[in-house]
Amino acid sequence: EFLMIDDQKLVFETVLEIADLGQNAGKQVLIVEGGPGTGKSVVAMNLLSELTSRYQTVHYITPNRAPRQVYEGRLTGTMTKSRFTNLFKGSGSYDSNKPDSMDVLLVDEAHRLVERSQYQKSGTNQTRDIIRTAKTSVFFIDHAQQVTWKDTGSVEDIEYWARAQGATIQRAVLQSQFRCNGSDGYLTWLDQVLQIRETAQDDLADIPYHLEVVDSPTTLRDRIIEMDQQSRKARLVAGYCWNWLSKKDPNAWDITFPEHDFRMQWNLNNDEGRYLEKPHSIDQIGCIHTVQGLEMDYVGVIIGPDLVVRDGRVISQPSERASSDRSLHGYKGARKTSPGDADARADAIVRNTYRTLMSRGLKGCFIYCTDPETQRYFRERIAAAFSAEEPTAIENLQTHESTAKTANADNSEPNPDTPRLIPVEDVTPSDNAIPFIDLEAAAGGFSEGFAGTESLDHADTWLVLPDLYRARVGLFAMRVVGESMNRRIPNGSLCLFEATPGGSRSGRVMLVYHRDIQDPDNNGGLTVKTYQSEKVIKPHGEWHHHRITLACDTLNDGYEDIVLEGAIAGELQVLGEFKGILDEPSQ
Known part of the structure; x- marks a missing residue:
């Protein structure tokens, strides 16, 4: 895990x-x-x-x-x-x-x-x-x-x-993202929308993350229960704006919305920190103290009256926190001596709380706001973020779920956490799939003509990614064999690469090809190594490679770095950057 x-x-x-x-x-x-x-x-x-x-x-x-x-x-x-x-x-x-x-x-x-x-x-x-x-x-x-x-x-x-x-x-x-479908974009967007810091992230159209404002707390609860019943871990959480009455009276309801026929309790006291691990917690609501540092597939967040929006401005209201919440204990005393500093600190705590709650979901976040204007604000910001002509992350999710239900009516649904190979003719637009490049084929004619992402489309086999990752143009998979990089990449690992990466490559692990080199593991011209470059800069700003070192990163003896100099260095083809391991070989 x-x-x-x-x-x-x-x-x-x-x-x-x-x-x-x-x-x-x-x-x-x-x-x-x-x-x-x-x-x-x-x-x-x-x-x-x-x-x-x-x-x-x-x-x-x-x-x-x-x-x-x-x-x-x-x-x-x-x-x-x-x-x-x-x-x-x-x-x-x-x-x-x-x-x-x-x-x-x-x-x-x-x-x-x-x-x-x-x-x-x-x-x-x-x-x-x-x-x-x-x-x-x-x-x-x-x-x-x-x-x-x-x-x-x-x-x-x-x-x-x-x-x-x-x-x-x-x-x-x-920096690499596990959560929010591996996307920094959603977290950056969240900072922008919560007005924690100014960012340029207004667009979520290309980010495969389910984000939705629902009409009522009842709908929110029902959606989360539905997700959880589909073998996706999903839970409800809320800002701490309601007193914990059920702590002393197990028959009391903590969070109630009579107009929506909604009533629920905070998580059970005797569950302590194991709230997420308990099946019955689907009928309870967690808070920041029980979910910080943990994650689930989908999170449903109730934004209480401690965070509201007025005329497009996000405003924290620390006084709306429940009296049983000790998160702001000390705020009132500090405000007597330094009101400006105290208000700024309390404001950051409220915003950070919702940022943390709204980033607990690996795959998606559902939102309900108790304040109508705040509800409209989030609905409009999400609609604007997904307004591109391409299908939104929500539409992609619904399409994928519909396809999955039809294809797996016999209850033989593949494990979503395990990558699997499929023929190119079986790939559909709803598949979370990327090209798979066979190492031997790549070491032959493929690498000679590998000029960018367009070459990947001709792969005969594709790989359906685990739910942790999202497919996008330029990503491809390849199995890396040998011990020359075993500190980072165990022999036989199925690895994720990104084609033709930009920027400085020095210090990054790259997939490269050169007709005159022999990889120490496979004796071919294709190799995965740590890329190091020394350049010569001419007076008018032009430059060329003086030396490129393809460095091993291994625990084993007997491996030497590959060093290319002069014109030979300039002939090296960089095919992709190593992004991570999708599946390690069984021991």
Whole structure:
């Protein structure tokens, strides 16, 4: 369940190297920044497993209890309960630990760190205590997901405490998208629409993400239940604008809309952070505290009166938050001394909350707003975003579902998470498919004539992508064989490439062809390597390649880089950029 793609693997390898440094070269701190769905938790869970197998003392830490409990549940059966439970800790667990008593501490959701929790008996600052305790500390952080008044986790705070303890500080960034159908465009659009920051993302026509405003909370609930019954994990969430009455009275209803004959409860108290894992939670509503750091296929979001739109301007109303919500605890006191700063901070918390809720869906988001003008605003913005002549993401989704229902009436529906090959004559416009290039064919005549995306259309076989990915022009798949890149690409992996990438290629993993080279794995002119280029620039700005190095990235001995110089370097054909692994070979 914790598969990594390209830059996740790079961060994974970086942490392993830094953890080794932490054993002998002094205290190490790595700060990993990444937005929603970039794989922060995926990398952390893979590191937890790998470092444990290397007999290092390691803990996975989150300030929020929900991710810890969900990941504990997913590891049930892989090791004894006492062992894996001891691997998961809260962020306030290190106030009395001895310095360097742990090898590695992996801090997920580091933006949710606080100075000191209400349950701590000692300690001065959680970030300080974590860095002091571990030889190597890794902080996964996203400033845009700070959603409570007490959240103090920041790059600046981490760097301050790291310097105070003489640690070596390093930075890394995660960018590749798992969530929102792998699209940064939706998240950028969300920032624009919520008026968090000004972006140029107004168009969602080419982004395969289901986004819809529904007419009532009843319709929202029914759509989410329907999605969940179709084996797609879907849940309802809401802004914390309704008191948690059912916490003390199990017969009470928390969120009610009498005019719509709608009444539901917040998630059950005894489910704690395992809300998403419980089948009965489809009949409940989650909040930011139970879903942050987690994901589902489809999310239904109720936007409450704490966020409204007036004359096109998005306005936060912190006073509309429920009295039982402690996210803004401290706001009123701060407002007495510095009203401007307090209002700005509360405004960011409200907007960040809805940004986080609306980005929990891998494949889609349904929205209902309690305020009519706000409802119209979101409906109009979504309609404008999907107004291109091409079919919208919603129409594509409906077409695909209709086709799937007809084709799979015998209940033999293929696994949506597994890539599969189909003949080109069976490909339909509704298929989420890309060309598949056979390695041997590509090493012969195909690569000689490979000039761009138009060559891909002649592939005899196509590959239906897992639901995690969306097909688009220029993407193609190929199986990569050999051990010369096994640090990133295991031998035999089915890989995703993008044809004729633009921009600087240096440092990127590229699929290239040259008639005079011999790949160390297949002895052919086609190879996948890390591309490095040295250029000679002439007085009038013209340039040519002086040397191109096709570098191996392997754990095995006996592999040498391929070096091309002069005119030979200029004859190299770059066919595509490696984007990630679709399927690894079974061991």
